[in-house]
Amino acid sequence: MSNEYTVSKQNKVRQLKEKAAYDKATVHAILDAGIVAAVAFIQDNDPVVVPMLYGREGETIYLHGARKARIIKMLEQNDSVSMNVTLLDALVLARSAFNSSMNYRSVTVFGKPAFIEDRAEKIHAMHVISEHTMPGRWAELRAPLEKEIKMTGIISLTIESASAKVSNKPYPEDEEEDYEIPVWAGILPMTASYGTLQDADRLIEGVEPSAAVKALQGKTL
Numbered sequence: 316m317s318n319e320y321t322v323s324k325q326n327k328v329r330q331l332k333e334k335a336a337y338d339k340a341t342v343h344a345i346l347d348a349g350i351v352a353a354v355a356f357i358q359d360n361d362p363v364v365v366p367m368l369y370g371r372e373g374e375t376i377y378l379h380g381a382r383k384a385r386i387i388k389m390l391e392q393n394d395s396v397s398m399n400v401t402l403l404d405a406l407v408l409a410r411s412a413f414n415s416s417m418n419y420r421s422v423t424v425f426g427k428p429a430f431i432e433d434r435a436e437k438i439h440a441m442h443v444i445s446e447h448t449m450p451g452r453w454a455e456l457r458a459p460l461e462k463e464i465k466m467t468g469i470i471s472l473t474i475e476s477a478s479a480k481v482s483n484k485p486y487p488e489d490e491e492e493d494y495e496i497p498v499w500a501g502i503l504p505m506t507a508s509y510g511t512l513q514d515a516d517r518l519i520e521g522v523e524p525s526a527a528v529k530a531l532q533g534k535t536l
Contacts, residue, residue, distance in 0.1 A: 334480050335480055351368060354366075354367050357393060377471055402419060402536060403417055407484050407486075409500055414490065423477065429472075430470055512528065
């Protein structure tokens with residue numbers, strides 16, 4: 316099995332090609348670090364983009380939504396969809412607006428969606444998504460109720476092609492003459508992380524967060 320996705324017209328990075336990566340390790344790492352994917356599809360000949368929770372297992376991505384939601388119904392009717400996950404790491408502040416940019420990690424995936432109807436497979440997909448979003452939490456919670464399973468819509472997306480694009484400049488790249496301009500330039504890191512846990516109302520006295528939940532505090536994406 317190849318460790319890279321085949322480069323085609325569909326997934327080839329055309330702008331800033333030196334930032335492109337097609338190896339599965341890079342693509343998977345970015346997908347696993349993200350939380351929300353922007354999923355694109357066609358509805359009545361018009362493009363639509365919807366944010367969705369997801370989880371990855373091998374070359375399959377599970378997308379989560381309400382069973383009656385438009386996105387689930389529309390994905391059922393599409394033969395091909397695309398999704399993107401982008402993580403911002405820094406502002407690159409150059410001496411001109413033109414050369415200012417961002418450091419980022421981004422993945423675009425193309426694949427064929429399929430609606431999951433089998434109950435066991437749906438529960439498995441729900442488990443994958445839960446563990447992606449809040450690792451270790453599934454084992455602590457009660458089992459899903461039958462009505463909850465029926466109300467949940469799951470789409471599986473088999474990765475047919477994908478590409479990553481990564482920018483990690485250590486400093487801005489200005490025009491040679493701009494280095495003489497007395498304007499500060501540099502990198503402003505951006506960090507997406509979880510904060511401090513806050514107790515729910517009606518919490519049973521003495522109940523403390525589990526080790527899995529505590530581990531999420533301060534976690535950086």
